[in-house]
Amino acid sequence: MDARAIIAHLRRGETPSREELAWFAKGLADGTVSDAQAGAFAMGVCLRGLSEEGRVALTLAMRDSGDRMAWDLPGPVLDKHSTGGVGDCVSLVLAPALAACGAYVPMISGRGLGHTGGTLDKMEAIPGLSTNLTEERFKEVVADVGCAIVSATAEIAPADKRLYAIRDVTATVESLDLITASILSKKLAAGLEGLVLDVKVGSGAFMKSVEDAQALADSLVSTANLAGCPTSAVISDMNQPLAASLGNALEVAECMKVLCGQNGGPLAELSVSLGGVLLANAGLAADAEEGVARMLDALSSGKAAEIFGRMVAAMGGPMRFTEEWQRFLPEAPIIREIAAPQAGVVQAIDGEALGLAVVGLGGGRQVESDVIDPAVGLSDVVRLGETVQAGQPLLRLHAAREDAAAVAEAAVRKAIVIGEGMPDIPPLIHERSR
Incomplete structure (x- = not known):
């Protein structure tokens, strides 16, 4: 295998073979591929694109460039991914509510990117809480509590980490093929059995038009399903903030109001809608409507709030955060x-x-x-x-x-x-x- 030959394929508009993409992803992870070659590869994909088969092959190659997690749990392993917005703190509501419905949610999340907030930054607004868990501790918390929201280790999809940094400085971030491979390589490495994608559209999203959002949703869903992970997508509006607050501790407060039954609104509506799709796809509900009803019950009964409190404590946060969250947030x-x-x-x-x-x-x-x-x-x-x-x-x-x-x-x-x-x-x- 040779990086120059692979880049030449892309320059001619040809999709490299599965074996070539696997070699290139391994080279990204171990340094065999240089920064200049990685940049040329990203530009070639951005300008010429990949076939659907090539996009799946690149996603799987990046997934396999590092560790892959495996689970042995008495319920389905589920997760969601958002393409980024403002006031979007759904993960903090969705994860414990899904766990209350019998799912297990090993949520590997990210930090803020551009104008959009990051789930890890929101979690770390809770005093003492650490999102940097070892893989062993991560698995313990998920098995015991039902969910955990953590950062990716260096061993999860290292090819993506390298290529992402290259894309950021070579104006190749907007490639659908590279966005798809980046998002899904990390999610698939987490060993998921079901995934829902929240693709944002509007003034506060990266995708400003419905057509662009639909194209991204189609790319993500088809690739994830062909890679063996049952996946659906929801296209949600981001022409105004989802929650009434923007900012890390302020968004945690919005989530606590929803979890503790003090507030509904768009944040609660989108959270239960995404959860309903996941529960139906995983066989924990007959259809999305029943899934929504189960999610609403998890919130109204207080079970989701109780699970969130246990997760916070297990990750180093206050023991009575759910009961006294106003006192703890800065x-x-x-x-x-x-x-x-x-x-x-x-x-x-x-x-x-x-x-x-x-x-x-x-x-x-x-x-x-x-x-x-x-x-x-x-x-x-x-x-x-x-x-x-x-x-x-x-x-x-x-x-x-x-x-x-x-x-x-x-x-x-x-x-x-x-x-x-x-x-x-x-x-x-x-x-x-x-």
């Missing part, structure tokens, strides 16, 4: 209301701009080495179609410094458009399954 020293400049109806919300404002406050990373402030962010954000009066709060801004608060205030004022008449409000779920 608060920012500066909290100010951002008032509406005029009366009217909320016409549009630029979710990406809101997400970047949170990053600027210190709630996300601008470079990899940045330390996140878990307390900062935005809360009580207005919704599309909401009528506001002049001087009424559009949201509350949580900051660590006055200068950062001033910059964020200017950004969020531009991000929320107020006008006359009722705007077209897209549905929360565009398509329930593919």
Whole structure:
């Protein structure tokens, strides 16, 4: 095998063979392939694309570049993946609710990317909690509690870790083939028996159009199923934040309100919809509607909240977090209301701009080495179609410094458009399954 020959195939618009893609993925993981060759490979795939067979082969090759987990549990091993949005803290609700319904959820998650928040950063807003578990401890927590939300070890899909970094600096991030292989290689390495994909579309998502979201959903679903993991997708709206808060501790608070029965809304609706699809596909419900009913019961009965508390304690967090979560979550020293400049109806919300404002406050990373402030962010954000009066709060801004608060205030004022008449409000779920 030779990297130059494989890259030449791509340059001519030919899909490399399964054996060639396996060799290249191994070379990414062990350093045999150079950065220049990895960049040329990524550009070749981005410009020329792969066949469906080639996309599956690359995904499996990247999965097999490191460790693969195996489970021996008395229930199905399930998970979900979101393509990223703002105020999207579904994982913290979904994982314990699925566990309450008899599933096991080994959720290997990521950190914030660009304007979107990261599940691991949200979990680590809980004092003492560590998402860096050994594989042995990870398996113990999943078997005992029913779920765990952790970071990937260096041994999980190392080819993806290398190629992802290369894509970030070579303008090849948007390739459907590379996005698909990146997402699924890690999920398949976790040994899943069922997966649901939450593909976001709108101003706060990476995919801005329904057509682009459908293309990504089709690519992910077909590849995952051909790779042997039963998978469905839901296309959900991200033209406004999913939850009323953006920021790590603030989003944990939103999840706790849902888990403790204090709040419903879009966060709860999307969580139970995704869970319903998973339970039906795994045989834990007759259909998605029954699955939704089971998820709602897990929330209303308090069982999901109890499991979340056990998971937090098992991962080093407070023992009574579920009962006293308000006491444990950090608060920012500066909290100010951002008032509406005029009366009217909320016409549009630029979710990406809101997400970047949170990053600027210190709630996300601008470079990899940045330390996140878990307390900062935005809360009580207005919704599309909401009528506001002049001087009424559009949201509350949580900051660590006055200068950062001033910059964020200017950004969020531009991000929320107020006008006359009722705007077209897209549905929360565009398509329930593919």
